[in-house]
Amino acid sequence: MKRTVIFVCAAMLLAVSACKQRQSNQAADLERKADSLITLANNFFKPLPAEALNPENPLTPEKVALGKALYYDNRLSLNQTQSCNTCHDLKTFGVDNLPTSPGDNGMPGTRNSPTVLNAALHFLQFWDGRNKDVEEQAGGPVMNPAEMNMPSEAVVMDRLAADGRYVEMFAAAFPEEKNPVTFTNMRNAIGAFERTLLTPARFDKFLAGDRQALTEAELNGLGAFIGTGCTACHNGALLGGNMFQKYPLFGTHKEYTGSDVDDTGRMQVTKNEADRDLYKVPSMRNIAETWPYLHDGSVKELDKTIDIMARAELNKTLTPQQIIDIEAFLKTLTGKVPAEALN
Incomplete structure (x- = not known):
């Protein structure tokens, strides 16, 4: 009986040890993945600056x-x-x-x-x-x-x-x-x-080297965001907000959204045909909270917008899992409104 108890206890200890080893290995793999993505991400993105200054309008x-x-x-x-x-x-x-x-x-x-x-x-x-x-x-x-x-x-x-x-x-x-x-x-x-309304987020900690700032699902989403080609337009500190882009490059706005809005984009300002359907690329900062999306607010769901933009701008069809992962990553860009700015 004693030998049986000893055997059972030993087996349990081995199982616990093996489980801990697996967890340790998984954690190490996740850290290596995070290290790799931190390096890769810093090729496309920058942390949000601490200030947004204008020399022509000094802040006091x-x-x-x-x-x-x-x-x-x-x-x-x-x-x-x-x-x-x-x-x-x-x-x-x-x-x-x-x-x-x-x-x-x-x-x-x-x-x-x-x-x-x-x-x-x-x-x-x-x-x-x-x-x-x-x-x-x-x-x-x-x-x-x-x-x-x-x-x-x-x-x-x-x-x-x-x-x-x-x-x-x-x-x-x-x-x-x-x-x-x-x-x-x-x-x-x-x-x-x-100029005081800046919202740093978890992703900024990640870019600065914090390997624990993002979960595995969020890391997968970041990898998918980069690998799919979203960074062609959504890059820099704001993941956007720094260029114009034609929308849509493939298909029609009505085809994707059902919207009948007739908007020529930047052409309304310049009167130049070459600027037809050009829009400023939106920043992805706080994107999970700033619905509805697109220039006419015709889509409320973030996952649907991710799918539309992949097809309309990259001519790619994402898998359901890619959409889930990218949405998880985009939520890491949600910051906090400065408390002193609230009324």
Whole structure:
């Protein structure tokens, strides 16, 4: 009996030891895989910068505070129904999760409102790149009849100048100016605030060498993302936001989405036929939270969008497992909205 017990105990110890050895081997394999992918990923991507600076618009606490107040102020729209945050809600990752956003007149726009998070790092602003930076962009929607619909810059500033608190805040933000309550300074203040809206994520830790930052499924997704060719457009610190690309290269938008929206992309700005169907490549930062997708917000599901983009841009059909893995990887790009930016 004793020998039987001893034998059973020994067998159990061997089994436990073998299990631990397998786990150790699996962990070692996973670390080697992570090491390899860290090296490979750093050929295509960069960690998110700690700052998004503009030498023409230096950041100060006073300017950022003014920009935050303006960002949340409905008085920037004609009927005082909308602020910047209405379409770019910071509590929902800088979007409103609508296909297209209604303007001050209640009518929906024609393009999906992109996230304001990390937007200061984009090479140009808007889907068609019509503004050079967030400072220039900040004034556009205020004056756009389809958006905030203000009749003139003078009306905007008269409203703000009637508020003694704003008079003090503009003076503090632009102390070198005799008459600081101007439309240009309004744009610069909002732009300064938006330059603080950076959202580092787990993927940044991975790029910096943290082998435990991603799970095995997420590592598989990163490998599939690179191997499939997604990095042709989605690269750099933002995994996008740094070039124009024609969409779709293969097939038609209606074929993939059922959407009847007729949008010529950047051609609307340049009037150049060569720019037909060119759009700024979206950043993949926080992409899992910024649905719906594409320029007209015609697709709500991330997995469906991954499938569409592979077919439309790369002429490739992904397997269901590849789509699952890539979606898992993209979720590692979700960061946190800076707490001090929330109202």
